[in-house]
Amino acid sequence: MAISAKLLGEDEYVVVSTRTHWKALIFPVFLLLVAAAGGGFLAAVVPSGSLQTPARIAIGVIGLLIVLVFGAKPFLNWFFSSYTLTNRRLITRHGILTRTGRDIPLMRINDVSYEHGLIDRMLGCGTLQIQSASEGGHVVLPDVPHVEQMHLKMSDLLFGGPDGKPGDGYLDDEAPPQHQRIRQQPAAEPDAETLFSSEDNGRR
Numbered sequence: 001m002a003i004s005a006k007l008l009g010e011d012e013y014v015v016v017s018t019r020t021h022w023k024a025l026i027f028p029v030f031l032l033l034v035a036a037a038g039g040g041f042l043a044a045v046v047p048s049g050s051l052q053t054p055a056r057i058a059i060g061v062i063g064l065l066i067v068l069v070f071g072a073k074p075f076l077n078w079f080f081s082s083y084t085l086t087n088r089r090l091i092t093r094h095g096i097l098t099r100t101g102r103d104i105p106l107m108r109i110n111d112v113s114y115e116h117g118l119i120d121r122m123l124g125c126g127t128l129q130i131q132s133a134s135e136g137g138h139v140v141l142p143d144v145p146h147v148e149q150m151h152l153k154m155s156d157l158l159f160g161g162p163d164g165k166p167g168d169g170y171l172d173d174e175a176p177p178q179h180q181r182i183r184q185q186p187a188a189e190p191d192a193e194t195l196f197s198s199e200d201n202g203r204r
Helices: 022-045 052-079 118-123 147-159 198-203
Strands: 014-018 082-086 089-094 100-105 109-115 125-132 138-145
Touching: 014 147, 022 052, 022 138, 082 147, 109 147, 118 125, 125 147, 138 147
Parallel strands: none
Antiparallel strands: 014 082, 082 089, 089 100, 109 125, 125 138
16 A cells, blocks of 8 residues: 555655545445345246256346446455655555556645545545645545544645644755745844953953
């Protein structure tokens, strides 16, 4: 599930790596149970005779196709899809045979928010909404597990953690964008002893 270390840059590390929430598997599992129960029932009520065996084979083949198309495909999509947050970028990967991916540098993200309804709160997931300065900047990540924690970690990287230091969404030798700059603390007032120059001390 985690992205390969070979795909990470220098000094880049994974903060969070996850698949979509397991609620994406509710329908495939339900379909598997219904297909198994329905296929078993239909195979049992097939009248005896010369067509009984071919009919049962046809029922099994149809049930298997239904499970593969409407059950296995969503499961594989869930298994091979991932959301990865590093200290430099947000990485999304999707697809079974044809893989698609998108990398969003944290430097380009202007805003991050989340929403989750009643059912999502009960299941512990939600939708993460990201606004970036790149083309097609509005990105929606549905069914993110523990979306509030993901939102908090992204906010810390983007705008600085609770200790007031800048986040890690930019390189050390880069100046952060205006919206990511932490207001500098006022310089401490010099001690009274340093208000006098060495020349003043000499005249004393």
